[in-house]
Amino acid sequence: MSDMLAAYQRAAAIYNANEKKHVLNESIKENWIQGSDDFWYSRDVLDDKGEVKSRYERYLHAEGRVKPLFDHEQLAASLRTWNEKSQALDLGVTIHEVRDEKLYFSIKDTVGEFIYDLDTQKVQALRYELHKKDEVTSPDLKFTAYIQDCNCFVRDNDTGKVSQLTWDGRPGWDYRQRFNMVSEGVLKKKPPVFPPAIKWSPDSKSILT
Known part of the structure; x- marks a missing residue:
């Protein structure tokens, strides 16, 4: 193996192990909010330990500015009823969609689907899952x-x-x-x-x- 190839492989290994920490938000996917002209997306952020976490933001089309999709601290506190490890930047959720100022999501390792009202900041368990894959x-x-x-x-x-x-x-x-x-x-x-x-x-x- 040539010295150049060995050096390249070492560099590639370092990049693969650390690219997420050094290249944040490489790909942003917009998700349109039904009932509005806005869209939301998740953004990579580093926590106090340097680990990559997620923050959810909303683009307000009429005002041309970005704001948090919701109060991360408040939602994390509400989710601890089902997931005691939930943190502001590590909610442990999968967001299915946002429509009419309501967020539909699932909680990691928890059966069922939930709805979060962006106006009242209340979490409610749905009777039926609305976004099951099957x-x-x-x-x-x-x-x-x-x-x-x-x-x-x-x-x-x-x-x-x-x-x-x-x-x-x-x-x-x-x-x-x-x-x-x-x-x-x-x-x-x-x-x-x-x-x-x-x-x-x-x-x-x-x-x-």
Whole structure:
């Protein structure tokens, strides 16, 4: 091995181990807030120990400025009911979406989905998860379609009432089937979670499957 190659490999190893600490916010993804012209994003920040954490911010389109998406300290305190390790820059959450001044999220290692009101600063556990990977919720969040026993069902997220929509599904021909499903399952060590082959209409009144 040449000296130049060895030096390059050492430099690459150092970069891979430290790039997150020295190259922050290399990629920022905007997430539009339904019901407004604003968007939110997460930003890399270093804590007191030099570890990379996340801060969530909101771009106010009308004012052309950035502000925190929420009070990080206050939300962390509220989350400790479910996750005692929650900290302002390490909330331990996955944010699914923000709409109409409400934040929908899941908490690490905790079953269920939660909603945080950005105005009242209150956290509430939802009766049903609205953003599960194996279900498809309507645009207005009132209904969720899913597959059970190869057929399509719809749940009313307010009342809990379940309606069966199809009866002809069977193994190998169910309503979640995708043509590349088998090959993907074989190539990956852990079978992936596939979303059902379901599409809601924009008005949440019809589905295509």
